[in-house]
Amino acid sequence: MAKMSDVAKLAGVSTATVSRVLRNPDAVTPRTKQKVVEAIEELKYQPNMLARHFRRTETNTILVSVPNIINTVFAEIVGGIEDEASKNGYRVLLRNTNNQVDSEYSSIEHLKQRQADGIIMLSPKMDERLLEEISEQYPMVMATANLHSSKVPTVSINNVSSSKKATDYLIQLGHKRIGHITGRLDSIISKHRYRGYCQAMEEHNLPVDQNMVREGDFTYESGYKQMKSLLSQKTVPSAIFAASDDMAMGVINAAKHHGLKVPGDLAVVGFDNVKFSSIFDPPLTTIAQPLFDMGKRSMELLIKKLNNVPLSQTEYILDDELVVRASCGAEIEEGLIKK
Amino acid sequence: MAKMSDVAKLAGVSTATVSRVLRNPDAVTPRTKQKVVEAIEELKYQPNMLARHFRRTETNTILVSVPNIINTVFAEIVGGIEDEASKNGYRVLLRNTNNQVDSEYSSIEHLKQRQADGIIMLSPKMDERLLEEISEQYPMVMATANLHSSKVPTVSINNVSSSKKATDYLIQLGHKRIGHITGRLDSIISKHRYRGYCQAMEEHNLPVDQNMVREGDFTYESGYKQMKSLLSQKTVPSAIFAASDDMAMGVINAAKHHGLKVPGDLAVVGFDNVKFSSIFDPPLTTIAQPLFDMGKRSMELLIKKLNNVPLSQTEYILDDELVVRASCGAEIEEGLIKK
DNA sequence: TTGTAAGCGTTATCAC
C-alpha cells in the first residue's frame, strides 16, 4: 500500500507538500499540485486514516448509543442521524445497549478513548449527574430523553403536552373511562406521558382511576398483556391511551381477541407514529414524533458542538402532531372531529 | 489526559513495561504489574486508542453496509451482527446506503483506508466482479445476497426452495390462480424467489400466467399498488405469494380496501417473518428468515476471516421455515393442513 | 511556495 512518502518521491516533492495538497490545495502552486495529484493517481494512494486520525486526534466518527436497533422508533432516529452525518463527512458508529446501563457506560469509555468525536445517546438510562459531567467534557447530545436538568443538549418533543393532546382528543370524542398504558415508569418519558394523561383528565374533572392505569414497557407484548388485565375487571375502559404504538397495537389485538370491536367498542390512541401504525388494522390514531428529524437535529447540534459553536439553548423541543386515523372511530370532516 | 509515559514515570518503570502489563500481563512480575496497575488507577489512565489503532494497524471495528436501516429486515440483521460483534470486542460502524451503489463504493473506500478491519455487506447492489476482487484483498462477508459466483462468503437462505415451499403450500390448499409479487427483478434474490414460484407452479402443471405476476420493490406501497393492479383485471388471483412481508401487507390492505376478505377471498403468503407479520390482521403466513441469526453468523464468519481461519465453504445456507398463521385461512390441526 | 524535522502515543525489537 502506497504511503505519502512514496507519493512525495514520485512527484519529486516533500511529504509536507503532499499533505498540503490533500488538506489545503490552495497553499500550493498549480504546477506542484498537478504533479502530486498525478503521483497519487499513479500509485492509487489512499491516506492511512488511522495515522491521520491519530495525528489529528479526531475520527470523524460519532457514536450513537441505541437501546435497541430492532425497535423501529430508534431505527428511524438512527436513520436521521446517519443521513445528516454522512452529509457532513461523519461516520456513525452504532452501539446497541439492549437497555443495559453497563453498555451505556462502555459507550462512554469509547468516547473517552477518543474513538469517536462525539456521542448521541438515545433514551439513556444511566445516572443523570454522570451524564451531565461527561457532557461538560465531551461533545454529547441526547435524543428522546427528558432529564430533570437541562444541562445536556436534548432533542425531544414535549411529552406532557402531546400526551395531554392525545387524551383530550379521546375526551372530546365523549369518552370518560379512559385507560392509560404507561411505559416503564422508571423512565422520565413515561412519567411525562402519564402526567399529560392525568392533566387532561383532571382538567375535564374526570377521575384518574388507578384501576384504569397499567404499567407496560413500550413493547407490543406488554400492551397486549396489560389490556388483558384491564379487560378482566368489572369496569372496563371505553378508550385507551397507550404510550407507544407498539403497545397500542397490543391493546387492540387483545381487545379483538376478547371479542371487542375497535374502534366500535374501544377507542385507542398510540404514540410515535411508527411506519406500521398506518398499516395496522385499524390504522392508529397516534402522536407523531418526528423521529427522522429528531435524529437529524441531534446530529446538527452535535456538529455545532464539535465545531465549538455555542448552542443557544439546551432543550430542543420539536413539534409533535396528533395524526387522526381510524382507531378512535373518528373522521376529520371539514375540519371538524366527528364521532 | 494522562498518557502511557505518565503512568510509566509514576510507577517507576518504562513505557514498554506499561504496554506489556496492558497487552500481556503474564510477561511481567506480579510486583511490577501491581505498581503499574496502581499508577493506571491513580492517573485514571485511558489508552489512546487512536494511537493504538495506528500502531497496531487494526481498529476492532467492522463496517456494515445497510441498504436501509429503517427497514426492519435489515435492522434485525444488524441487531444480530451487533450482538455477536460486541461479544467479541468488535464495534459496528453503520453505513446506510439508501440503496445507492455510490454509497456502497464509499463504504469500500473506508475499508481500504483501514478505518475498519472488515466489512459485512447486506444485499449489495454493486458490481459482482468488483465485489469478488475486494473480497480477495479484504475481509468481507455478505448477508442476504445470492451472487452468481460463490467466491465471496455469503450467508443466506435458499430463496428458490423457500419460495417453492411457500407456493406449494398455496397449491396444497387448493389454489390454482396464484399470483406473485416480486421484488425488484434486478436483484438476484427476487429472481430466485420468482424461480421458486415458477418451479412450484410447473411441478403441479399450473401455468405461470404473466398476468398474475407483478414486479414490486419489497415495500408496502409497491405491494399495495401491484395488488390494486391485479384486482383491476377480469381474472383475479385467489392467492398471492409476495416476496416480502411488507408487500404482503400491502397486498392484503389493497384487497381489504377493495372489499375482499382475507383469507376468505384471498390467501396471502409473505416472506421474511418480520416482527410485525404476527401482529398484523390477519397474521401472516410467511417464510421465516432467521434474520438475527443471519447477522450473527455473518459476524462469526467475518471474525474467522479476520483471524485467518480458513472457511470451509463460501455459501452458508441457513434454514428457513414456513410459519403458518391465519392469512391463508388454514390452521394446523393434529399436524394436518386444513382449509 | 516549499522543505526539514519534530512529534503525536503506542508497540516491537533489541539488548541487557
Add this chain to the structure above:
DNA sequence: GTGATAACGCTTACAA
C-alpha cells in the same frame, strides 16, 4: 523480566 529506542504515517511549526 525490563528498559532504551526506533518505528508506524501523517501533520505542522519553523526555516529557507
